[in-house]
Structures are given as C-alpha cells and as structure tokens.
Amino acid sequence: MFPESRPTRPVPAMTYEQMLERVRYEGAYLTRERAEEAVRHVLAALGRQLTGDERVELAARLPFEAARIFTAQIPAAQRLTGWGFVKDLATHTGGTQATARWDAGTVLAVVNQLAGPDLITRVIAQLPSGFALLFGKAELTRAA
Numbered sequence: 001m002f003p004e005s006r007p008t009r010p011v012p013a014m015t016y017e018q019m020l021e022r023v024r025y026e027g028a029y030l031t032r033e034r035a036e037e038a039v040r041h042v043l044a045a046l047g048r049q050l051t052g053d054e055r056v057e058l059a060a061r062l063p064f065e066a067a068r069i070f071t072a073q074i075p076a077a078q079r080l081t082g083w084g085f086v087k088d089l090a091t092h093t094g095g096t097q098a099t100a101r102w103d104a105g106t107v108l109a110v111v112n113q114l115a116g117p118d119l120i121t122r123v124i125a126q127l128p129s130g131f132a133l134l135f136g137k138a139e140l141t142r143a144a
Contacts, residue, residue, distance in 0.1 A: 013114055016063035022113075027106035040069055042107035045089045047073030049080060054123045061114050082130020101134075109136040 014022070024035035043062075047070040050058065055075075059067040080088055090100035112120050112135045124132045132139035 013061070014063060016065040019063050019066060019110060019114070022110050023107055026109060027102065038103040039066065039107050041089060041093050042104050043070040043111075044073050045085060045092065045104075046108070046111075047071060048076045048088075049085065049127060050123065051075045052126065054119065054126050057119055058111070058115055058123060061116070061119065062111070079128050081128045082132075082134050084128075085131065085134065104134050105136065108134045112136055 020032055020035050020039060023029070023039055024032055027035060027038060029035040029038065043066055047055075055071070059071050062070060086097055086101045086104055089104055090097045093100060093103075095103075115123065120135055120137070124135060124137065129139065
C-alpha cells in the first residue's frame with residue numbers, strides 16, 4: 001500500500017527561537033523571556049481579530065509555536081481599531097498603553113517580515129483603521 005499523503009505545512013522563514021531573538025533585538029528587551037511574553041500576548045490579541053483566508057495563510061507563515069498561540073484564539077465578534085487593539089492588549093497584560101503599543105509594534109513588525117508584503121497588505125485591508133502603523137506600514141487614506 002501507499003502511505004497516506006497529507007498536505008505539508010510550509011517551512012516558515014525562521015524558527016520560533018529566531019523569531020524571539022528578532023523580537024528581543026528589535027524591541028530592545030533585556031531578556032528572551034520578556035520578548036516571549038510580548039510575542040504571546042500580541043499574537044493572542046491578533047488571533048482575536050483576524051479571520052478567513054488571511055488568518056490561515058498567516059498561521060502557515062509563522063513558526064509552529066507562534067502559529068499555535070495565534071490560532072488558539074477565537075476571533076471576537078467585534079473588531080477593534082488599531083488603538084482599540086493597543087488598549088485591549090494593555091488590559092489583558094496589565095501593562096500601560098505605551099508598553100502595549102511598543103510590544104504590538106515590535107512583534108507585528110516581525111510578523112510583517114514573516115508574512116511578506118502581499119499577505120500583510122491583505123491582512124491590513126481586512127482589519128479596521130490603525131493597524132497599518134502597528135505593522136510598520138504607512139496608513140493611506142483616500143481624500144474625501
């Protein structure tokens with residue numbers, strides 16, 4: 001008999017350890033543990049916001065451990081703006097809004113690198129206003 005063929009998960013551009021080191025470096029976190037805490041909180045918060053094909057594709061591009069954190073969340077019924085996302089993150093972590101903004105920007109900039117420009121453009125288009133800046137992108141709006 002032939003072995004059962006299963007779809008394989010694409011190999012992410014970096015391992016979870018490499019992702020944590022990148023976040024630690026980019027965010028100037030003193031320890032790997034602090035970087036990992038930021039990754040866990042931000043990916044969980046993003047998992048509560050993103051749905052559809054973009055969610056599936058993003059999970060496939062993240063290291064396995066990061067994808068598991070991201071996909072363990074059930075998307076919320078109401079989407080948050082970028083600022084609402086930061087405030088929600090601060091509430092969940094018990095930190096300040098400034099720290100939550102720093103964590104979000106640092107982690108999502110690394111997610112942006114892993115996802116690539118096409119997917120991130122689609123992800124940002126799906127989310128309410130204010131998320132582009134969190135991913136390290138300019139937020140362009142049409143003139144009225």
